[in-house]
Amino acid sequence: MFFDNNYYYYIVIGLQAICVIHALRKNLHQKWIWLIVFLPVIGSLIYIFTEMFNRRDVQNVQSNLSNVLNPGGQISKLEERLRFSDTFNNRIALADAYLANGQTEKAVKLYEGSLTGAFTENEHVRGQLALSYFALKRYEDVVSIASAIVQLPQFNRSKVHICYALSLAYCGEEEKAEKEFKLMNGQFANYEARYNYGIFLDKAERKEEAIQQFNQILHESTHLSSREKASYREWFQLSRDALKKLTA
Known part of the structure; x- marks a missing residue:
């Protein structure tokens, strides 16, 4: 042949x-x-x-691949760098690596120790601390630290905002939580937040509203490009599963 x-x-x-x-x-x-x-x-x-691919793309791919295959090696380099030079940037780089690698307690220690002097109100550190506290189920601490950055324009579409809304709900402040979820409930965006809003509605025994929320998410998914669908596949599938349970 x-x-x-x-x-x-x-x-x-x-x-x-x-x-x-x-x-x-x-x-x-x-x-x-x-x-x-x-x-x-x-x-x-x-x-x-x-x-x-430009050179930066290739370097990013190589760097990310190295981090995935050998995260411990990257962390060791950052730890050595911090021992050599104890600067704010080196502490936060190591804390970010700890958080990404699931070493959340170590990350929290570095983040909290870095909120001093000129960096007391650093937005990145506060946001990362909120994510860390949420991972540790320290919901009151999430609400406290995130409350200081809610006014930032980038907050509305961030992972921190989702953790803030969920933490309010876990702390029993349902009205405040729903207010935050509604701020993230725009069409053709924020699917992680909107899925969690649907779950919030379901837990509040507002079944019809939850069904409507998941239906809207899945309806929008039919109008997205293949690339966009791939980006949000997890949240579409979770919405589909939640809808199936609600309508069973």
Whole structure:
């Protein structure tokens, strides 16, 4: 047979097609088209790393991959850096790494110790502390620390805002919690927050409103691009599961 390895053939053709379409859209076809066609694998890979990824993209991919494969190594480097130079930036970089790696108690200790002097009201540290407290189920502390940054414009669409609303609910302040959820309940955005609002409504025994909330989320999902659907897949699936339970 001419194509003994059909899978390989289709992968190569698909790779070429992606590169050619991208080159045409970017008006780069005169420069690249022959290389992509006559050296399909090598040419396509060169094109991808030259034109579709810039140097920062490649460095970020390499850095993120290293962190995933060896998070302990990255943390060790940050710990050594802090021992060498005890600065605010080095403390927060290490605290962020601890938090990302699930070492939340260590992160909290560094964050709390960094809220001094000129950095007493640092917005990043306060936000990270709120996330850390939430992970530790210290809901009253979440409410306390997040209350100081609710006025920030970036707060409304942040993970911290979701944790703040949920913490208010856990602390028995349902009216305040719902007010925060409503601020995040705009269409075609904030699906994590809106899913949690649906759960909040369900727990408040407002079944019909919860059903309407999940239905709205799933209706919007049908109008999104494939990339957007992939970004929010987790929340669409959770909404689908919650709706199924409510309508069973």
